[in-house]
Amino acid sequence: MFRTAELGRKVSKAEFEELESALRIEMVELQQTLRVADFPVILVFAGVDGAGKGESMNLLNEWLDPRWIVTRAYASTSDEEQERPEYWRFWRDLPPKGRIGQFLSCWYSTPFMEFATGAIDDVTFDERLNRVIAFEKTLADDGALILKFWMHLGKQAQKKRLKSLEKDANESWRVTAQDWKHWEMYDSFIHTAERLIARTSVPEARWTIVEGQDHRYRSLTVLCGLRDALSRHLEHRRAVAETRTRSRHGVEAVSPVIPDVGANLPTVLDTLDMTQALDKKAYRTALGTQQGRLAVLQRKAHRKGVSTVLVFEGWDAAGKGGAIRRVTRALDARQVQVIPIAAPTDEENAQHYLWRFWRQLGRAGRVTVFDRSWYGRVLVERVEGFAADDEWRRAYTEIRDFEDQLVQDGIVLCKFWLHITKDEQLARFQSREDTPYKSWKLTEEDWRNRERWDTYEQAVNEMVERTSTHTAPWTLVEANDKRFARVKVIETVANAMEKVLG
Template identity: 35%
Template structure:
């Protein structure tokens, strides 16, 4: 894309256009976007000293500032390496009706690293591909602009900045490095652009030899793509074809599984102490951990969580209770709110319900069209794979009870003044849909039980049995993960 780029090629259609007119056209389209179910992400990446600031100013000059954000992603801050790769970018994605501009992006770190190995490059580009595909499926337009200039122009701009005492600070080591190794960076950029020139989110290479012409081209591309998107007939895609389940995982479990009170009392505290020590060890070794708790309503998720954390240092973990998304959260992709709470290195986040609501309650209650929840299985698998690749331990518990046990627990709550606050009319309505939820859980387990993040199905009819099983499985999985990680370190 860059190797044979022709800097002299001009678009005659733009020669008579004023930037202010093109900007006003974009502002009119922005107003239409506000009333739609869509959003727009505009990535402005490219060479250092290539005029990103100039282009961004012209792209935003005529827009209503209440409905767009410009996010600057410069050198990674010290805190960013404690989080998963896409964490800081996912936080700033646009909500419905809005436009987000990224000054540099998730591509920049990879573009600036000539020594990045092929495995790391391929993994992170797969991660980026996953994010872009998911955003597009959720009606977000992804526009990627790469600003390109010649070596001679780059040299002139750097010298000009050096001569300006008020702008000299804008020159960074990356500017100098790219200029010094221009041909190597050209080849490296070309490789990355070629690998990520996706059909649904292609790169648009813009020459910034003349910054005013570059702005006209950027505005014209943004107008054309946004207008085309808004004029498309709103047609709901067909749901992906899902092969039938060969077996139902929940049919294999024995809900009569139980232990005696003596066995429970004899094991509980010892296991809790061991769990607390393991969480402390993960904190020392900077291992982030995610625990997911899903299950039948009234299955005892809260009780299992409180027994697991009883002797764990409260500074080392957070519990994220997932309720229905707020009005603000509903403006974003369904995974957006979870990226806000993924743990930093050494911390543990426990999810009392999670992103699996997409294929459970949203599916059963009809909150989400089938084509979107059916696509979520693969999206979730990719997200979890990437988190594990980033060094996270993911342990997923599905606590299951039968319909009669659920009914009895609802009745017990109804008659207990200390617990009746937990019972709502919605719980009884869900009880009538027990079989539908069971079907959804079976498919969830079958389609998201991966090597990276397998499901642990917990027989929950007896709470004591379920709590002990959760503790034992947590200890076993955490110990194995730590030992495997330490073994890999020693091999290196």
């Protein structure tokens, strides 16, 4: 594939200047249109050392308004980054909707270098690339425009380019001993690049091979490629928005309320024994034992740098808050953070829905507790129509991939659904109404959600069936008796930590 990128194509200075003014105006106007669009642009620059990756990124910052461009170039991972899953730093740096993100030495860099140097085999390389493909598909499915430019030079052209930079007093800093070492490995690098590009050039995120020998030709290839792709994507997103608007209006014209699809069908929740309970004496004994056990295990986890993520979902008034307080009481407050999840903020709405959860992951040895979580996409957002059908349906795969990354990084992940019966919920609602210091917990939304019980129950059933995996299983907690539920939660967390810590 790289033979066609070694044709020595050039653009004269006169040709470039003839196109420059109009193209620059087009690019600025497109950037202003993008600023109010519902998607980000992600540009990936990779390729041969000296082929113009950095120059291309600088050119975009020069031609466009850099205030609306996020530029990231990655070096070795910092201590903070090493204490979290690999893709944490990439999720953290993603541009919000309406902006352009430029990425150099990003998610392709490590698998590329490891395979080119023989540190990993073919199977591992393909697995790493599969992770990349899944990441980019997740972003593209959410609307992101992803453009990937592979900047290419032939071996002799690269040598000439490196020597030219070394002779320039203002540019010599760009060339390092590592660049020359990579040049000596040119054939291995090209073999790796061909395999990487063939595997990861997919419809959602295609590679463009850019001949980098002539800087004007290279610049026009990148600029025109961005212009044309952005213009097409803006039109595509307008069409998608119009279709969804017509669809919503059509549904509302027939019925303003989403029907309770699947109501009265048996669910996994029906298999739970909701009579399980603990008396006060047994509860105090079991609670003390399990909290003490958890405290010892967390100190060990902190020393070993093993993180824990706890996810709490459940019916309104099911006792999530009480269970969380009993868990945190056993832990060192300096090592635990509870994250309450409500409706997303404007900043969060400008990103993929998983972004706000990635950025909250704690450092090594800490415990992060999510009071409601990413499962909102397939529960409240699904049932209430806040997410389109295609959005919540693909979320099952996205969530499984997200959780798989957490577990592969060594994180202890526990997911709890606290279940109560409909009658028990009504009793707790009434109790809250009659108790002054609890009445604030009860809202009109709680009563409205209760009316959709059957619809939510079917959504919960599908959520459990599709996201309870071997590495990240759901724990269904019989929570009609709060004491039983609290002990079961803490014991489950302790068992999971013990399994990982040994």
